[in-house]
Ligand code: SF4
């Protein structure tokens with residue numbers, strides 16, 4: 001596997017990394033099979049929590065004076081790309097003409113145009129204080145269920161990334 005070029009920029013277009021990873025996945029589809037199962041579970045859990053999140057963003061975010069969806073947040077991190085490849089999904093095409101500080105290129109009149117399970121992970125985990133407080137105003141049972149699902153989702157994603165890390169190490173040792 002080609003090395004992914006290190007960069008200090010946290011938020012940036014990683015399309016080149018995606019192409020390297022996509023090729024790695026397509027060559028090792030069978031060995032990386034368990035990742036597809038985990039990725040599908042993560043996607044399912046993400047879509048399950050989507051309704052609860054949406055219910056609250058629909059009230060809080062529509063009245064927000066300083067929307068957090070700026071373009072620099074639109075870029076998927078390497079871990080997000082590993083998950084997308086495991087899921088058999090593609091990285092969105094980024095419009096490089098949009099500046100980092102402009103509204104996110106995927107933000108439309110009806111919110112984010114990317115399905116929740118395919119968004120950068122940070123987008124699904126960011127809850128500002130007013131949004132979090134609004135969520136906590138739900139019944140204790142509902143909120144506990146939501147947090148439980150988010151925790152499970154996070155654990156499965158970690159497991160997916162660990163298995164990927166092992167596969168990458170194995171591949172590197174074969175190339176030595
Ligand atoms: S999450 Fe918070 S900061 Fe972001 S748009 Fe909603 S209310 Fe505004």
Ligand code: SF4
Pocket residue numbers: 068069070073074104105106107108111112113114119120123
């Ligand atoms: S949630 Fe969607 S619109 Fe908002 S920053 Fe993330 S990708 Fe952009």
